[in-house]
Amino acid sequence: QQPVQSPQAVILREGEDAVINCSSSKALYSVHWYRQKHGEAPVFLMILLKGGEQKGHEKISASFNEKKQQSSLYLTASQLSYSGTYFCGTENPCFGNNRLAFGKGNQVVVIP
């Protein structure tokens, strides 16, 4: 049930782009993306829904391929503040609404 996130870690320079991925073996209702900085709570970034709707609060874009049960998060023109661990949480109809299964995370380090 736990989605698989890749790559495990990314190091990029300020201004560079990166893509991080989340893949599930199960059908999904939605994919939720969070960023967690060390010692802090995960912060909601975006939710992607079946049918293509997106709801987000950051200037970070993402895609959701329902057929492939995959989501990708695009970090464009990265800023130092983008550093942190990114988690995807997936919502699967078999396990009930509003219950998220999280991947192990993608660690992103942005350097000057």
Add this chain to the structure above:
Amino acid sequence: KAGVTQTPRYLIKTRGQQVTLSCSPISGHRSVSWYQQTPGQGLQFLFEYFSETQRNKGNFPGRFSGRQFSNSRSEMNVSTLELGDSALYLCASSLRTDSYNEQFFGPGTRLTVL
């Protein structure tokens, strides 16, 4: 709007003791979910409460229990603590309990079991 609050922020207990953690959701949010975060297992779903009823439960032993009050505040209890219960316990609040809900996390309670 105030965010999700959790108390206490840190707890140190010994094996065999029990502990109660508290979570106050965002005003107007009626659903509270609890997650355990450890370096090895990551974020794992414990349970969700909505309108004082447990709506969903993860794969944790019966030592882990919770409840929700009429004002949507929730408590989580762990009895007979084990060393492996050391973790960051996060609660997340959302407006509803159906699908496609944004969940907002609190700062967490760091539990250390000695």
